[in-house]
Amino acid sequence: MTTPKRTVLRLRRLLWALIALACTGTATACAGGDDRPRVVVTTNILGDVTREIVGDEAGVTVLMKPDADPHSFGLSARQAAELENADLVVFNGLGLEENVLRHVEAADDAGVATVEVGKAVDPLTYRAPADGGPDEAAGQPDPHFWTDPDRVRLAAALIADEVVENVDGVDERTVRSNAARYDRQLVRLTAWMEKSFDRIPEDGRALVTNHHVFGYLADRFGFRVIGAVVPSGTTLASPSSSDLRSLTRAMREAGVHTVFADSSRPTRLADVLRDELGGRVEVVELYSESLTARGGGADTYLRMMRANTLAVTDGLTAH
Template identity: 55%
Template sequence: MRMLRTCALLSATVVLGVGVAGCTGSAEADRPQIVVTTNILGDVVENVVGDAAEVTTLMKPNADPHSFEISAQEAARMDAADLLVTNGLGLEEGLQQHIDRTSSAGVPTLIAGDVIEVLPYTSEDAAGADDPHFWTDPSRMVDVVDALEDALADIDGIDVEQIRDNSAAYRGDLAELDEEMSASFAAIPADRRALVTNHHVFGYLADRFDFRLVGTVIPGGTTLAAPSAADLRDLTDAIDEAGVPTIFAESSQPDRLIQVLASEAGIEVDVVELFTESLTEPGEGADTYLTMMRANTERIADGLTP
């Protein structure tokens, strides 16, 4: 039945002029099809799935999860998926119409934000809204792996034993990462555990590792917002009062605003780039979730440790 549904959807896409190759009964088409929205979740899913299924990640490296778009062919892959994995909590703003469509069509969907303990934004401009950036806390990613393991095990034709083994191995990797982050951050004095970034992305890291969120350049929880002159003045005052030595710019966003903020603050402050909302291409410093988190941990620790 899944094979027939896939062929029908791909045929419809061809009619629309996308030029998708027809169904040929290939080995790839015979394998369970998993589609993931963001590349951070995509890397985690690939580690858990291994070669037990075909994994398609929609978000390209170095993209913005709030605004990336997909092709008609990729939309057809969503419709034909045996499992769709999304972040949820309002992160995939540019993709929400497609997610709503596949959900209405009955495509099995795992929403990561539904299986973790969700934190609200702490800032006044986003008060009450759910924070979707849970991956900055590796212990919450363990909850996602647990739910993913169960969701994959329900798919017909998948190698459940392989999924169980891969899940256990990756949980071990996440536990090791959590220990490394705890040890690195423990060297930062309590009065210097203060974070300033482009926008609100470190709430879960702050909660897990006892940091203070001094503020952000961009208000709210989305990169699609823009700061006012009053926002920058208020944040400048907060930075000056907190005495932070480093502020952090995200790799997915230009750092012009944060450089201006550093200048406006009237204090000596470094600007350090972090990988926060997207993985990179191989060789660019953060091509896997574990690599990204270790790179950020090192940079935060170096930036804030005396």
Template identity: 50%
Template sequence: MKKSNIRTFGAFAMVLASFLLSGCVPESTADGTARIVVTTNILGDVTKNLVGGAAEVSTLMKPNADPHSFEISAREASELSHADLLVSNGMGLEEGLEQHLESAAASGTRRFVAGDHLEPIAYDSEAGNNTPDPHFWTDPARMLDVIDALTTELRAVDGVDQQQLERASASFREQVVQLDLRMSDSFALIPSERRALVTNHHVFGYLAERFDFRVIGAVIPGGTTLASPSAADLKDLADAIRKAQVPAIFADSSQPDRLVQALARETEVQVEVIELFTESLTEPGQGASNYLEMMATNTERITRGLG
């Protein structure tokens, strides 16, 4: 091999070794573009809409997954510490990622936790469960609080194109404002006595508070999908459904509706089981490929089921 070729190969090897030792930082950081990593696909979609093309956004949670139980690979976990900004939901939602999020924060990764920028509600204060409810996105008004706070955070991240950010964030914010108005108009068609919600687990506390619904209960107790109801839980909920004359039960698309179907049979009355998209976005064409579509689909189905 010629000496010039040997020197060239040696230089290439040194560059390659340096790249590998640096943790395989994505090319997007090499050209100065900020890299933002988001945990859930709902927040991932919101973040992408806010930044437009002002930064690179990658989302860890795949479509149709459960945020309470999804996991990431060792490679994905190691890359968290190389993000310019790590966006998460917080309030205990990403149960399977918590150790990785804490590790990234300990290494100095800049973090934005959505739950730190809104007024949370408890799952069920009357039942003694004062744990913060992480499902704030069912209320567009609270999502607007997060949008405003995240936009402010993004302005301070190096490598974010500020002009693109301002244009994109203003446009998306207005779309969420219009979503809130359309939801109000649609839910106004439901008589007050029929504004009663039953789901497979507690996800609609914020929506209920914002749009004046009553949460009768959930098949799975608590706020996580990882728990299981007892026979007594199902009986008590069935009794409540009969008493409230609930016409429909709503099952989340990311969870099997076997328990909801069993509850519908337990009530011994005619109860429709309707699928909603509450925990996760879907693939395109499945009804909830982005946040705005998810909320519009749910609004239409709740209005039809209870109206």
């Protein structure tokens, strides 16, 4: 049975179609040409997963550009309007998209179906750092669940269910088939990651990052998180002198000489540790919070995880 919310959305889509027919000029001047139902996704990582599941059954709009920071990207007025005219909005949640959540809430208030994926994948909380230093993130929910491909499997299944339930006009059999195919790819990814990480000795599975982003990977694959240059779950914070002293002390005690820094963020903070530890630190870039543009080395979730696995394995076995 059609709900009042879906009736409103259908009327909105009809209105946009009529406007498109009346428009003249360039394609950027009017929003015509694609009358498929619309799924809008906040982050590009979830956008890639959603596209794998939806296929050609609906149009998928991803708000976050390649190589962007999910903690700080914002929306244009047009993007905010796209949210409120979507059939379904998929967002990470758990505080990740800090500048976008109010727009998601506005879309939800307007009757758009929304799904907060992070809450549904057995989220972890940030743990107190092994370096013994202060950590403003400890005890708060960790939104970076995608570093565990098993949780991405849960996310993909949830998105498939939401698409089938809330997006009129899609073929359920096709969506389910796409989801099953992608699930098999994620299973193979996990097995490959396990085999790759087996190259790292147990006492060498220690991670230091530029901010807290690999808690889920550590939990799933048996790594110890020694600490972070920025003791926070967001890239918007800055370290203090005492933070750096605590971290460098823990790194010396653990014999860690590698810091993993997100490729979309400056590595200046990680470079500071080189001075603190006498230049014996290697900074290895990872694709931790954003996909790259097409051909950039991590333009899909699967390629991002494979690139990171190789980088972590090489970084922790080179010493």
